[in-house]
Amino acid sequence: MTRRKGLVGYLLLLPAAIWLGVFFVIPFYSLVATSLFDPSGSDVVGYEMTYHFANYADALREYWVPLVRALWYGALATFFCLILGYVLAYAIAFKAGRWKNLMLVLVIAPFFTSFLVRTLSWKLILADDGFVVNFLQFLHILGADGRLLATPVAVVAGLTYNFLPFMVLPLFASIDKIDPRLIEASSDLYANPVVGFFKVTWPLSLPGVVSGTLLTFIPAAGDFINVQLLGSPNQRMVGSVIQSLFTDANDYPAAAALSMILMILILVLVLFYVRRAGTEELL
Amino acid sequence: MTTTTERRHAAGSPQRPAGGKSGPPRMEWFRKHLVLILGLLVLLYTFVPIFVVVLMSFNDPSSRVVYQFDGFTLHNWLNPCEPEGMCGSLKVSIEIGLLSTIGATILGTLAAFALVRHSFVGRSGANLLIFLPMAAPEIVLGSSLLALFVASGRSGELGFWTILVAHIMFCLSFVVVTVRARLAGLDDNLEQAAMDLYATPSQTFWRVTFPLVFPGILGAALLSFSLSFDDFIITNLNAGNTTTFPMFVWGAAQRGVPMQVNVIGTLMFIISIVIVVGAELQSRRRQRKLV
Amino acid sequence: MSQVAEGTDAPAADEEYGGLRLRNVTKSFGPFTAVDDLDLDVPRGAFFALLGPSGCGKTTTLRMVAGLETPTSGSITLAGQDITYAKPYRRPVNTVFQSYALFPHLDIHENVAFGLKRRKSRDVDNQVREMLELVELTSQARKKPTQLSGGQQQRVALARALINKPEVLLLDEPLGALDLKLRRSMQIELKRIQVDVGLTFIHVTHDQEEAMTMADTVAVMNAGVIEQMGAPADLYENPKSTFVANFLGQSNLIEGTITDRASDLVTVDMHGIGVSVPTGRSHTDGDRGWIGIRPEKVLIGEPGESLDAPGNTIPGGVLTDVSFVGVSTQYLVRMPWGQEIQVFEQNTGRRRLFRTGEQVELSWRPEYAFLLDHAQDASAGAQKADES
Numbered sequence: 001m002t003r004r005k006g007l008v009g010y011l012l013l014l015p016a017a018i019w020l021g022v023f024f025v026i027p028f029y030s031l032v033a034t035s036l037f038d039p040s041g042s043d044v045v046g047y048e049m050t051y052h053f054a055n056y057a058d059a060l061r062e063y064w065v066p067l068v069r070a071l072w073y074g075a076l077a078t079f080f081c082l083i084l085g086y087v088l089a090y091a092i093a094f095k096a097g098r099w100k101n102l103m104l105v106l107v108i109a110p111f112f113t114s115f116l117v118r119t120l121s122w123k124l125i126l127a128d129d130g131f132v133v134n135f136l137q138f139l140h141i142l143g144a145d146g147r148l149l150a151t152p153v154a155v156v157a158g159l160t161y162n163f164l165p166f167m168v169l170p171l172f173a174s175i176d177k178i179d180p181r182l183i184e185a186s187s188d189l190y191a192n193p194v195v196g197f198f199k200v201t202w203p204l205s206l207p208g209v210v211s212g213t214l215l216t217f218i219p220a221a222g223d224f225i226n227v228q229l230l231g232s233p234n235q236r237m238v239g240s241v242i243q244s245l246f247t248d249a250n251d252y253p254a255a256a257a258l259s260m261i262l263m264i265l266i267l268v269l270v271l272f273y274v275r276r277a278g279t280e281e282l283l
Numbered sequence: 284m285t286t287t288t289e290r291r292h293a294a295g296s297p298q299r300p301a302g303g304k305s306g307p308p309r310m311e312w313f314r315k316h317l318v319l320i321l322g323l324l325v326l327l328y329t330f331v332p333i334f335v336v337v338l339m340s341f342n343d344p345s346s347r348v349v350y351q352f353d354g355f356t357l358h359n360w361l362n363p364c365e366p367e368g369m370c371g372s373l374k375v376s377i378e379i380g381l382l383s384t385i386g387a388t389i390l391g392t393l394a395a396f397a398l399v400r401h402s403f404v405g406r407s408g409a410n411l412l413i414f415l416p417m418a419a420p421e422i423v424l425g426s427s428l429l430a431l432f433v434a435s436g437r438s439g440e441l442g443f444w445t446i447l448v449a450h451i452m453f454c455l456s457f458v459v460v461t462v463r464a465r466l467a468g469l470d471d472n473l474e475q476a477a478m479d480l481y482a483t484p485s486q487t488f489w490r491v492t493f494p495l496v497f498p499g500i501l502g503a504a505l506l507s508f509s510l511s512f513d514d515f516i517i518t519n520l521n522a523g524n525t526t527t528f529p530m531f532v533w534g535a536a537q538r539g540v541p542m543q544v545n546v547i548g549t550l551m552f553i554i555s556i557v558i559v560v561g562a563e564l565q566s567r568r569r570q571r572k573l574v
Numbered sequence: 575m576s577q578v579a580e581g582t583d584a585p586a587a588d589e590e591y592g593g594l595r596l597r598n599v600t601k602s603f604g605p606f607t608a609v610d611d612l613d614l615d616v617p618r619g620a621f622f623a624l625l626g627p628s629g630c631g632k633t634t635t636l637r638m639v640a641g642l643e644t645p646t647s648g649s650i651t652l653a654g655q656d657i658t659y660a661k662p663y664r665r666p667v668n669t670v671f672q673s674y675a676l677f678p679h680l681d682i683h684e685n686v687a688f689g690l691k692r693r694k695s696r697d698v699d700n701q702v703r704e705m706l707e708l709v710e711l712t713s714q715a716r717k718k719p720t721q722l723s724g725g726q727q728q729r730v731a732l733a734r735a736l737i738n739k740p741e742v743l744l745l746d747e748p749l750g751a752l753d754l755k756l757r758r759s760m761q762i763e764l765k766r767i768q769v770d771v772g773l774t775f776i777h778v779t780h781d782q783e784e785a786m787t788m789a790d791t792v793a794v795m796n797a798g799v800i801e802q803m804g805a806p807a808d809l810y811e812n813p814k815s816t817f818v819a820n821f822l823g824q825s826n827l828i829e830g831t832i833t834d835r836a837s838d839l840v841t842v843d844m845h846g847i848g849v850s851v852p853t854g855r856s857h858t859d860g861d862r863g864w865i866g867i868r869p870e871k872v873l874i875g876e877p878g879e880s881l882d883a884p885g886n887t888i889p890g891g892v893l894t895d896v897s898f899v900g901v902s903t904q905y906l907v908r909m910p911w912g913q914e915i916q917v918f919e920q921n922t923g924r925r926r927l928f929r930t931g932e933q934v935e936l937s938w939r940p941e942y943a944f945l946l947d948h949a950q951d952a953s954a955g956a957q958k959a960d961e962s
Contacts, residue, residue, distance in 0.1 A: 009401025013409055016394035016455055023452040024416055027427035034430040047433075084325050091322020103326065105559050110329045112555035113336060115513050116532040117548035120540060121332035124339065124352075164329060214418070222420025225515060229536060239422045239516075246426065246520055252433060259426040266420065475642050476675035478662040480689035480734070494679045 035256035047252065055257040063241050063258055070237035071265065073152065074221030077159035078167075081216050082209070084160070085167035089208075090201075093175040104172065111165050119158055119229050126154050126230065150232035158226035163219060167212040174208020175201070210277045218266055238262055333552055340545035359542040366541035372531035373547065379443070379527065380512040383450035387511075388504045390451070391458025398459070399466045417456045424453060425517035432521065441523030449517050454507040461506060465499025509555070592653055593617040593774065594639065594742050599648030601634050608634040610798035612648070616742070616776060616791075621768050623789035624778045627821070627955075631798040632778045636744050639776065640669045652741055663692070668735035669744040672751075674727045676719035682706070682730055683715040689738040705737045708767070725756045732764070736771065745777045749784065761788050782822050786810065794818050796955065814857045816946050819866050821955035826872070826915050827864040827946070840945060845911040849886035855944040862948040869916040871942040874905060874928065877935050885939045891915070893932050903927055907934060 034047070035055055041047035060067075092103045110118070126132055126148040136142040148154045178201060186196040224239030238258065245255035313320075343356035364370035397403075398410060416424060428449050432438055437445075469492070477487040515529040522530060532544055596614040600607065609631040616622045624632040637643040639650060641662030650658045657665050668689065677685050683702055690698045706712045709729040719727055728748060735743055745764075749757045765788050768775045779785050785792050786806035793803040794817070802809055802818045813819035816827060830842035830849070840856045842849050844865055851865065877889060894914060895906035898921075905917040905928065915936060921927075928934060 003402035004400060005402055009397045009403040009406075012393045012397035012401065013403075016390040016459070017409065017412070019390055019452060020412055020416070020455060023428065023431075023448055024424075025412075027431035030430040030434045031423075031427035034434060084328070087318065088322045088325040091319050091325075095316070095319040095322065101563060102560075103322075105563060106326055107329065109552070109556055109559065110333050112509055113333060113548045113552045114529060114532060116515060116529050116536070117336055117544060118332045120532070120536060120544075121335035121339070124335055125331065161329070161332070218418055218420055222422040223516075224422070225533075239420070242422050242426060243516075243520070246429060252430070256426060256430055259423050262420065263423045270418075470673070470675065472671050472673055472675035473677060475662070476669070476671055476677070477688070479640055479642070479667075479669045480738070481663045481692035482688075483663055483692075486692060491677060 031256050031259060034252050035260050037253040037256075039251070039253045041253070052253065055253050056261060059254050059257040059261060063238060066236045066238040066241050067258075067262065067265070069235065070221045070239060070262070071269075073156055073159060073227075073235075073237060074217050074223075076156045077163060077220045078213050078217040080156070080160040081164050081167040082213060085164055085171050085212060086205075086209075088164075089168050089171035089175050092172055093178075094180060107168050108165055115162060116225065116229075119162065119226060122154070122158050122161065123149065123229055126157070149230060150234075152231070152235055154230040155227050155235050155237075158230045159220045159223060162223075162226065163216045166215040166219070170211035170215060171205065171208040174205045174211075178204045206277065210274065214270060214273070218270070221266060222262060336545050336548045336552070339542060340549045342542050342545070344542060359546050363543050363546050366535070366543050368526060369528075369531055369541065369543060369547075372526040372528045375443070375525060376512050376528040379447055379450060380508045382447055383454055383511045384504050384508045386447075386451040387454035387458050387507045388500060391455050391503060391507075392462050392500055394455070395459045395462035395466055399463055413456050413459045415456075416453050417460070421453075421514075421516040425449070425520035428452075428517070429520045439523075441521055442525045445521045445523070446518050446525060446527065449521050450511040450514065453514075453517065454510050457506055457510060458503040461503035462496065462499045465502075466496055469495055505558070512551075591615070591651065593620070594776070595651045596635075596639075597649050597651075599635070599638065599645045599650065601631070601638060601643060602646045607798055609638070609645075612798070612800060614793065614800065614803075616774060618653075618741075618774055619772050621765065621775045621788060621790045622777065623785035623792045624776060624795060625780070625782055625785040625792050625821075626795035627780055629797075630795045632780075632795045633746060635795070636669070636746055636776065636778045639742065640667055640744055641665050642669075666741040667744060668738050668740040669746060670728075670731045670735050670748045672746045672748065674719075674731040674748075676727055676730055676734075678719055681716050681718055682711060682722070685719065685730060686734045686737055688734065693738070701737060705733045708736075709733045724751050725760070728752065728760065732767075736767070736773075739771075740773065742774045742776060745775060747779050748777075749779075749781075757784070764788060786822070794821060796821075811942075812855055812944055813866065814946070815954075816864060816866075816950040816952055817955035819944070819946060819955070820953065821957075824869055824916060824956075825866045826869060827866050827952045828913060828915075829862070829948070830865045830945075831862050832858075832860070832945075839940075842945065844886075844888075845909070847886070847888050849888075849943065850940045851943045851945045852941055855941075858945055858947040860948055864946040864948060864950070864952055866944045866946055867938050867942060869904070869918040870902075870920075871938050872915065872917045873937045874907070874917045874919060874934050875937070877933055879935065885937060886943070887935060887937045889935045891934045891936050893928055893930050893934060896928060896930055898927070905934075907936060909936075 033049065036049060036051050036053065037047040037055075038050040038052050039055060039058075088107065092100055092107070096103050124130065128147045128149060133142065133146070133148055136148075137144060137146060142148075148157075182200055182204070183196050186200045187193075191199060221237075222239045224237055224243055227235050227237045228240055239262075242255050242258050242262070245251045245258065249255075338352065340359055341355050341357065342352050343354035343358065345353040359365075394409075394413065398406065398413070428445075429438075432441060432445060473491055473495070474487050477491045478484075482490060513529060514527075515533060518527050519530055519533070526534075528547070532540070535541060535544060594614070594616040596612055599609060599612045599614075601609040612631075612635065614635075624635060626632045634643060638645050641657070641660060641664075645658060648658070649656060652666070657667075677688065680688070683706070686705055687698050687702045690701060695701070702715075703712070706715055709732060711726060711729055711733070714722060714726060719730065722730065728751075731748065748764075749760050752760060761784060764775070764777075777785070777788060786809075789806060791803065792806050792809055794801045794809065796817050802814050809818060810822050813822065813825070816825075819825040819827065828844055830844035832840060833843050833848070834841040836853070838853055839850045840853055842851065842863065842865055849865060856863070874891075888909065890910040891907040893905055894908045895904075897904040900921070902918050902920050905919065907915045907917060909915055917936065
């Protein structure tokens with residue numbers, strides 16, 4: 001397709017570009033600036049820019065545990081999402097037949113209900129005297145006074161649940177493009193279904209795997225809703241720390257510094273991951 | 284040199300099915316449909332909390348603090364606005380949702396056309412700019428906006444308009460990506476055919492291009508609304524004293540959740556199912572009628 | 575240089591010429607020249623075919639006539655009016671696209687009515703109904719394009735263009751996506767409609783059989799220029815270049831040295847054998863040339879057998895391949911100088927079939943041979959074995 005040259009392109013893009021410029025790019029700059037404010041300032045007194053890089057060191061020293069925990073829980077949730085999501089995406093792409101569109105809709109449908117309301121439901125489902133806990137106690141997977149709520153299990157379970165569509169949709173887009181005749185060809189060449197999967201299907205679905213894992217990990221690592229509703233202060237993730245630093249402690253420099261650290265860490269991890277996975281086709 | 288028997292054996296083995304034995308018919312059916320069954324199980328799993336939400340909307344709570352099913356009642360459905368502030372927060376969320384949808388859809392659609400149909404310096408930079416908000420964690424997006432408002436001395440003015448601004452910002456990218464996908468898939472020949480058939484550029488756009496892109500724009504608008512309505516993290520940081528529905532639920536979670544919250548949740552679910560399934564059925568019905 | 579169809583009078587002036595005229599039309603895409611200084615006259619009411627392999631510039635030429643591309647230089651006039659830079663929606667020209675380009679969001683009736691409505695024509699519905707009857711799609715009027723078969727879609731595309739009664743109807747390989755039987759019946763159909771309606775049709779194709787079947791005049795294009803233009807039979811029987819000789823049907827091209835040029839006959843020494851070619855069928859001035867003879871014009875016989883063609887006789891052939899094709903038998907005969915000659919013989923039953931390894935003599939009547947420029951590539955235009 002030939003693209004039109006000229007100014008019209010700029011004009012069409014301008015409103016959106018300005019909006020993002022003012023409310024995404026500039027705030028980013030503000031975030032950097034705020035992270036370097038002198039920590040002695042406050043809302044009342046005002047803030048002074050003293051290029052106080054020590055903010056970063058302080059934040060890291062004090063909050064490295066929730067930070068690492070957030071990355072760890074995020075990774076766990078992403079992993080479980082990948083397994084569950086791949087099964088579902090594969091089933092819809094290859095086994096659904098005429099129900100393909102309907103099933104896709106059904107994947108997204110539950111997520112039109114409020115995120116918070118759904119997570120609260122998990123609080124009920126995983127409650128101490130609820131069906132799930134009782135069942136697991138019956139199977140002796142949990143001890144007699146074991147619980148799920150306020151444990152990392154509940155938090156990761158919640159994260160996995162809430163971010164599943166972010167994994168399923170990109171995975172589906174990728175798997176759906178695979179020509180089923182390729183699998184037939186591999187079968188003709190003496191590959192059993194398991195080998196066929198690892199040698200043909202999985203490699204071809206990698207672009208979807210990469211997009212899906214990224215779109216899941218990034219928000220999951222920064223989340224704090226699941227931890228607050230399903231976990232306990234022992235499982236605090238960096239997201240809730242940042243949140244409380246802003247709203248409760250009003251410690252803007254520390255909050256901003258921690259935010260920046262989180263973002264840089266995620267960026268670094270993503271860059272390594274993408275380079276290793278070898279695909280740049282994220283968009 | 285191979286003997287006759289060896290040669291016969293070698294010729295015979297590829298013909299036996301790889302993986303060998305087939306079992307009784309029921310096992311076969313199970314094995315063939317294993318993936319589908321697993322997939323359906325996962326799908327079922329995504330619906331479990333919904334069942335709970337629907338169930339709890341009929342709950343008659345014995346205590347405000349303990350969240351469990353005590354008894355059946357229609358009270359919640361008959362008095363949906365009973366909890367103080369809930370319906371007010373709902374109204375705020377809907378207003379912001381509608382306004383931000385309109386804003387994001389217009390800005391995003393224009394941008395999508397620019398990125399797909401035009402070439403200009405900085406186009407790949409613009410693509411990256413559009414992509415970044417989708418990739419950043421919400422806490423970072425929210426923090427940076429708050430930092431902007433604080434640094435520009437407007438921390439006292441946080442409220443409806445700051446929330447709206449934030450919502451348009453993060454919905455924009457989703458609109459662009461959705462519309463862009465639809466636009467890029469449009470057959471170039473169709474517009475050339477229209478011009479060949481005496482349609483001026485303006486007529487070509489409104490009679491051919493726009494009707495074909497419209498489903499994408501509509502889908503983007505719906506996506507935008509649901510993202511806006513459901514947002515908590517970014518909203519919470521930039522809301523000041525205004526309360527949206529997710530913020531109300533969050534606050535209630537600490538104090539004790541009124542069951543009417545589940546009524547709203549159920550309603551949201553039903554409305555979205557109706558819209559989406561309805562659209563699917565309508566397109567199927569149209570196909571069937573004409574065949 | 576003007577490429578007017580052979581046998582016409584001196585060309586009329588641009589403003590008076592009633593048909594389509596291209597003069598010095600060039601189209602370049604950066605360093606690549608798709609169409610090179612093209613001259614073309616298409617008279618009104620003609621069924622004209624632009625034939626050539628992919629990449630030869632025929633589609634680009636078509637698009638310039640439609641207005642979907644602008645020439646880098648040159649002029650295009652239609653019925654006396656200069657339309658070189660006119661927008662496509664201001665030209666009395668319509669196109670049947672290769673991919674049909676039917677509007678998926680409109681039904682068949684609305685698709686066909688599209689052009690009429692843009693021009694604010696009156697009585698649109700009746701015209702559409704008549705046109706749908708012409709292409710036998712009346713019962714599908716309210717369906718969407720995706721619900722129709724390939725052949726039906728093709729007819730809708732045709733109807734949609736025809737209904738506007740354009741000065742020129744352009745067809746861009748419209749039958750490419752159809753299977754063989756359907757293609758054959760559509761070829762006959764299109765020809766019939768063209769004669770009925772009396773419009774000028776310009777048909778772009780790479781299928782030489784299709785071009786020769788349907789068109790009154792064929793122009794063979796290669797690498798942006800027209801190699802030869804004329805009635806199908808003229809092009810086939812008397813090609814002027816190796817490209818045309820190989821692209822239309824098949825040819826045997828044999829090296830020879832010209833020994834004598836008389837007023838009516840050119841004599842050539844072909845590997846020690848004297849053959850002659852009528853002067854009107856000789857298209858080279860040099861000392862050497864390619865003797866061209868079509869496989870179906872070559873007679874094959876046992877050594878010493880008297881053949882029905884008192885003309886050039888070439889002894890010493892050995893059969894290397896015999897293919898029975900039903901209607902005919904195709905022989906490959908290796909000649910003493912190493913070249914394999916193709917011979918097609920119709921299976922009239924009058925004589926037995928030869929077998930591989932037999933010795934044979936070949937012969938042909940001089941009036942079927944042609945002589946081409948030795949500087950040209952003898953394999954130009956030849957379709958590869960896997961192309962049909």
